[in-house]
Amino acid sequence: MESLAFTSKSLGDTFAxxxxFSEVLGPExxxxxxxxxGAGKTAFVQGIARALGSENPVTSPTFNLMQEYDVPSGQTIFHFDLYRIEDEDELGETGLLDVAGxxxxxxxxWGEPFQSLLGEDFFEIKIERVAEDANAEAVPKDANAESNDAAADKNNNSTVANSDHFNRLFTFSAHGKEAExxxxxxxCKL
Ligand SMILES: Nc1ncnc2c1ncn2[C@@H]1O[C@H](COP(=O)(O)OP(=O)(O)O)[C@@H](O)[C@H]1O
Ligand SMILES: [Mg+2]
Structure with a gap:
């Protein structure tokens, strides 16, 4: 299993x-x-949708356990939040098993309880809030990072971006041949 870690210091880093990641993503x-x-799971998926050119998240008509993002390539990106899903019957109603893969x-x-239902080929992205290193010197951001942050601010309609003084440690792991x-x-160079 391959595993890679990155520290995101801002919403702009998370979008980068x-x-x-959107560039290695396969259709399945x-x-x-x-x-x-609050770790940044939804923010990461919003970054994926944005990177692939989605302008407006299409909200599921029923409730937002699922969101679909239509992107100009003609693909649809599916995004599930299973926080409130308690068993396989409820999972069935979300449509996850009909679209995933x-x-x-x-x-x-929040899909961990249902991981075994989705086969053996998948990615896992773990996001952990970690304290900013108080001793680290401030690193000037390059122009690219600034434009990412500006885009992040524009896209972020929830709380104030980058205001919680935590970095995010992202660990990407691949399971199965295709994901690997x-x-x-x-x-990714941050
Ligand atoms: N480096 C970062 N990466 C992602 N989000 C960040 C970062 N720094 C601060 N944030 C903030 O943390 C929150 C993450 O929220 P969200 O993505 O909804 O979390 P989750 O889906 O994991 O519950 C947002 O308000 C975002 O602006
Ligand atoms: Mg979320």
Missing amino acids: LAKA SIVFLSGEL IEGPTFIE KLTRGFT
């Missing part, structure tokens, strides 16, 4: 990571995101 990729509330790249928050193969091309 999402952009890099299944991605589990883990991390506590079939209809388009699929991102799943895709991950070999994955790098």
